[in-house]
Amino acid sequence: MIFYVTCKLLFEEFSFKSGIWNLKLFNVIQVIGKLHLLFPSHKDETPIIDKHGKKRPSLTPRPVVEDEVGGEVQNMLERFGADINKALLAKRKRLEMYTKASLKTSNQKIEHVWKTQQEQRQKVQHEYSQQFLHVFQQWDADIKKSEEQEEKLMNLFRQQQKTFQQARIVQSQRLKTIKQLYEQFLKSMEDMEKTHESLLVGAQNELRKEMAMLQKKIMMDTQQQEMATVRKSLQSMLF
Structure with a gap:
C-alpha cells in the first residue's frame, strides 16, 4: 500500500514534460519498489498457529517499519524537490549572466562600428574641405x-582682351575642377555608405550566429547541470 501511495505522490508532485526527468523519476520509483520488497505490507504477513490450532496475528511490529519507510520516502521526496529547485534557480542565474554578457558584447561591437564610421566620415570631410579651400584660394x-x-x-x-580670355579659361578650369571634386565627393560618400551598410549587415549576421551558439551552449550546460544534479540527488538518496 505504501508503495502505490508513494508512486502516486511522486507522479503528482514531480510530473515533467522532459523525457530525461521522467526517466530519473522512474529510477526513483524503482528504488522505492525495492524498499517495498524489503519491507512488505501488513496484509502480506503470515499468521501464526498456536498449539490449539487457532490462528493468531504475527507479533512482528510491521506498522512501525512502515512508518519508518514512509518517513524515509518523504525525506527522499523533499531532498529531490530541493535539488530540482536549486537546479532551476542556477539555470535562471546562468541565463541572466549569459544574456548580460551577450548584450554587453553587442553594445561594444555596435559602438565600435559607429565610432569607426564616424572617424571615416570626419576624415573624408576634412580631406575634401582642405582640397576645396585650396582650390578657392587659387581661384581668389x-x-x-x-x-x-x-x-x-x-x-x-x-x-x-587676351588677358580676359586667359582668365576665363582659367576660371572655367577651376569651375570644372570644383565640379569634378564635388562629383568625386558625392561618389566617395555613396561608396562609403554602401561599405558601412555591408559592414553593419556583416556585424548583425555575426551577432546572430554568436547568439545562436550562445543559446546552444546554454541549453547544453543546462542539460549537463540538470543531469549532474539529479545524479547527485539519487546518489545521496541511495547511499
Missing part, C-alpha cells in the same frame, strides 16, 4: 591677378 588669387592685369593693361585693349 587668379581673380586678383586678373584685376591687376586689367588695371595695368587698360590702355592695351588687345592685351587686355
Whole structure:
C-alpha cells in the first residue's frame, strides 16, 4: 500500500514534460519498489498457529517499519524537490549572466562600428574641405591677378582682351575642377555608405550566429547541470 501511495505522490508532485526527468523519476520509483520488497505490507504477513490450532496475528511490529519507510520516502521526496529547485534557480542565474554578457558584447561591437564610421566620415570631410579651400584660394588669387592685369593693361585693349580670355579659361578650369571634386565627393560618400551598410549587415549576421551558439551552449550546460544534479540527488538518496 505504501508503495502505490508513494508512486502516486511522486507522479503528482514531480510530473515533467522532459523525457530525461521522467526517466530519473522512474529510477526513483524503482528504488522505492525495492524498499517495498524489503519491507512488505501488513496484509502480506503470515499468521501464526498456536498449539490449539487457532490462528493468531504475527507479533512482528510491521506498522512501525512502515512508518519508518514512509518517513524515509518523504525525506527522499523533499531532498529531490530541493535539488530540482536549486537546479532551476542556477539555470535562471546562468541565463541572466549569459544574456548580460551577450548584450554587453553587442553594445561594444555596435559602438565600435559607429565610432569607426564616424572617424571615416570626419576624415573624408576634412580631406575634401582642405582640397576645396585650396582650390578657392587659387581661384581668389587668379581673380586678383586678373584685376591687376586689367588695371595695368587698360590702355592695351588687345592685351587686355587676351588677358580676359586667359582668365576665363582659367576660371572655367577651376569651375570644372570644383565640379569634378564635388562629383568625386558625392561618389566617395555613396561608396562609403554602401561599405558601412555591408559592414553593419556583416556585424548583425555575426551577432546572430554568436547568439545562436550562445543559446546552444546554454541549453547544453543546462542539460549537463540538470543531469549532474539529479545524479547527485539519487546518489545521496541511495547511499
